[in-house]
Amino acid sequence: MKSLWTSDEIAQATNGSASADFGVTGVTFDSREVGPGDLFLALTGETTDGHRFLGQAFAQGAAGAIVSSETGHPNVHVADTTAALDALGKASRVRMHGKVIGVTGSVGKTGTKEALFAALDRVDPGCAHRSVKSYNNHTGVPLSLARMPRDTRFGVFEMGMNHAGELAQLTRLVRPHVALVTTIAPAHMGFFASEAAIADAKGEIFQGLEPGGTAIIPFDSPYRDRLIAAAKPHAAKILTFGLHDGADFRAVERMRTRTGGTFITARFDARELSFTISQPGEHWVSNAMAIIAAVDAVGGDLEMAGLALAEMGGLAGRGARFMAELPNGEALVIDESYNANPASMRATLAVLANEHGRKIAVLGEMRELGDHSDSFHADLAEPIEAAGVSHAILVGEAMRPLAKALEGRVEFVHVPDAATARERLSAVLAPGDAVLVKGSNGVRLSTVVAALAERAMA
Template structure:
């Protein structure tokens, strides 16, 4: 297997000088994530300095480092390690001869990125690279690029933003051949003021499109015209996807599948495909259509993509489903604890209403970064809770006070201050036959509630 980077290649990309020859098989800037053979990049931040952890990185197996202060280990010395990471990412993109797909959106970008990876990997095993976790910001994107093997046939990169201009910078690094906007929602609206401004900022992803590139946009979005106008300025081809008639890639039929997913017939400009989306919910049908559009545009195998979508499991924090062993039987836990905004809340609550259950419980954490619209948008969750046929809700965080007011006399609920209190209530409440949705912004910490409930259920299984 070829080295990911040699010291000479690193020096050439970054303009640095080599202390001793070395080769690496991976890249990390967090010493806790360093594995044997990795390149450790000693980043300097506001809170800490990576040079303090060089010893630890090499103790864990680092083969070399990028530093701005000379160290006793094999290294490449540069003026600025942050800029060196960016340069290494840019060099990785420059040497990659395959197709690159960029993904952004207010909701669904991580799930879509993972689905794209699975769809392309199915017919190109070992030749597809993607950004891991949610490494989608000014350091995560160049790190993901720098980790891309030189012989990759496809690269899939998630790009995020919460301020105007951020995507413009990231997309110039990624230089996608295909660029996707999944959906527009009032996520981070605190920093933009309006959804229209968010749409404009998300459309920056098209600025980095390679010559002959394809833009993929949501036809069902009220901001489709804004996205289309921006995409048309940079893309050779613009494809729309959605459930409504008129979309270039459209679900002509979508019916519930026996496994809880959806059986879809999709029409593309030059093909028709029948496939199953394993993940439940209309939002996942929409994501799947974006995936098919991108696979087709990148020259991938549509049939293999359809098979991959049928087998794709839920992601922790983003729809993972597990069966809990509880007193008297089982309960379903749906883990959506990683993130939340009004659109994703409504989508997952709608799906909760479709679950076969004796009782439906929603544990909803506060939605962050909503600015002056926060009270109205939280109160507005009352209608989706009704559509989701929720029998009991646990509202977490002070931002949920407007929703608590809206629900008085309407449904059973408790309003608590934090995830710890929510965990205690839920552990006392859950019983056989329940379907439980746990969803909130990551900062609320509901992942700890998921972990506690799962651990309790595992203990009960062994009793």
Template sequence: MTAVLDWPVEADDAPGTALWTASDIAAATGGAVVGGDFAVSGCAIDSREVMEGDLFIALPGEAADGHRFVDGAFLRGAAGALVSQAAVHPHVRVADTVAALDALGHAARARLLPEARVIGVTGSAGKTGVKEALFAALDRSSRGQAHRSVKSYNNHVGVPLSLARMPARSRYGIFEMGMNHAGELATLTQLVRPHVAVVTTIAPAHIGHFSGEAAIAAAKAEIFQGLQPGGTAIIPADSPHVALLAQVAGRHAAHVIRFGTAAGADVRLIDALPAVQGGTLVTAEFGAVAGGPRKLCYTVSQPGAHWVVNSLAVMAAVAAAGGDLGAAGLALAELADLAGRGARHAIVAERGDGSGAALLIDESYNANPASMRVTIAALGTTRAARRLAVLGAMRELGDASDGYHADLAAPLIEAGVDRVVLVGSEMAALAEALGKIATTVLAPTIDFVHVPDAATAAELLGSPDWAPQGGDAILIKGSNSVGLGALVKALTQRTISQGSPNFGKTGPGDN
């Protein structure tokens, strides 16, 4: 008689297959199940984003209370709701849905298996890109068992929501955390409780709320307060605030890893060369990280020197989390464009070089002085018949706003930008700076115009004199509140294939 062998039981078989059951939600939040038990496969706070089987969390809002949209959420397929008011649908009722969301996020973090690793990412720029690259790397090596916060869900609502969406079987969780005031990250990191905490860079983003960059660095360093025992802090070696970051990290982290180009970096850039198919071929030295001195060569698909340095942070975090560096290298080589953060589109364009196509670089989601400089520099390395920039105002820069805007004149000249559309009242300072340069003998000339808003910029780019032409490369970047995303949408409504093999590649520029 043939023996029947039992299927081996693994540790990750214990968690249920549903994301949450009603009884789980009630236990986590202290609420009461009403209308019978239910199970959900996702979580949403916007009824318009509800998918079949989701939990709809009705949050109070400044403009509208989420409880008004409970019926609509169920029409879209919600399986249950988390509410603080009476409802006719299956739900868990709590006293405060905001507090309940925090509790649900805390419970999601607490139920992870002991071997799971959580990574927190913050910084003045590059947070979302590094988070997405980490997810791609760790999801690849774990065969789909990585989870991350989507979009830029990095605030007091987005972080607990992202945690609540994390399956109990996840081997890796990657969470972006943002702030614009001191104390915010201290709260968020206690929810995430990372094993690895990454600071991408320090720059004068939101400096209007701080006394200076050192204060921003101190606020970013709050992320280390949530590090778990034995945790690792990853900090930018090239930052002038590296000593401050290292000092704070040393209080909370068992290991501090510095990444960058500086001689003392633990993960250090050795070489960066343009790759044949675009992007950059990177050679990095890992020092004592990941088992001893070694060198690693990999390709970064995303253009720009900032992505080269960001990739070092990604590799350091993968090593610290026990991930596969080989898989991480492959993920970086195949990393897709990020909407609003460097996505490249081929758009229909007449005249010009006769190719019928122009390159649009979408950086419309956010902007600060540091990210403006690196993306303008990346535009300067992009092959194009003409280089154009549509630059929106940088917000929350306080009393130094005029100076930060005016200082963009030099990077524009260095990048060989031919035409610039300046959007928003704050850009008056840059318009003045460019105007002064135009009067200087032998100075490079930049054709520029200053408009009040994104709608006017769209009208301008639709006119014969300013419409994109074949062979152009067009950078669109500004603070999200300027609304340049609508301009990107308008220009990309008539997209085409990616054109010639060299279309939009980085390399020696052709003016």
């Protein structure tokens, strides 16, 4: 593998001192992820100290470390390892001469980021880089930057937040040429006075735009004009995407395919592009318009982007599908277990509505909704009923208002935790069923999915 960083480059970037000459091919601050040739950042925090895991990191093949304490292992010594992570991320961004896209939003940012990476990497595999998993916070973003190869042509970075001001800091690290906002929804409402305040916080992404940069904004959002106003001081060009007349990138025709995806004809400028997306749901049609707009803005190949969208599979926890083996047949599992907010709940229930067979929904509570939690949960009764759900398993104390709203409308059980949900699902699941599993990550519904996946592999 090509060297990602030399010890001299790391020392220069972080204002540190190298104990030896070494080169690294990867970067991580999680000792469990260290592989041969990696740089291990010994971060310190309130509850842990990465220096305790230096022995483990080097036993697993680390080539060097960034430390703030003395060690006999090859290292770059710095005053503050967390500050050094930021500095290494900034240095990586400075040496990268390609195009960078930043993605944020309340819903759909990880899927959009992954689709953008697939679309841009399709032409020349290895030319694109993106943040992995959901590394979108104050440590994940600089880590993702630090991992970017120096010859990258396209970088795609997800940025998240749950407080005002966070995105302003992250976007100035990423310095995107294109800043894209997906859907604005009441996620993290416990930290904001209103949904409009969430839109304002998401609009901070435009503050880091490079000169001549492009802002991409959801046309169909009630906060469209608010986001446009936030973008105007920073963006040379503002583009909108969506499903309705007036959007710069618009789906003028769409038709569901036999495999559950959508065939789309998109119109923008005087051009049209027809392509298929493998992901089901109207929300993915809108996401596809944003993706095409961003690919076009950085000079990517739109036809290749369309092919990549047709081939893209679902992400674990975010729409992955598989068939679970049952004693006398199979059941479809839709894995949306990674996270949930009111908008994403409605979107995925609409996807479930289009499936064949009996529909079962395992729904975990939505967290960080503050004083609005009860009403947001109760309001899910209508989309659950509209989706034709035959049996709902509601997980967590915050689901109590929804349980009350569903009385006499849909068959359901209300359980305290994922383990009980798994037992209840096992008792009712039958061949031909379609089951949606979705909830906030802390509910741990991924364990329900894992149990079903074991059946699929049996």
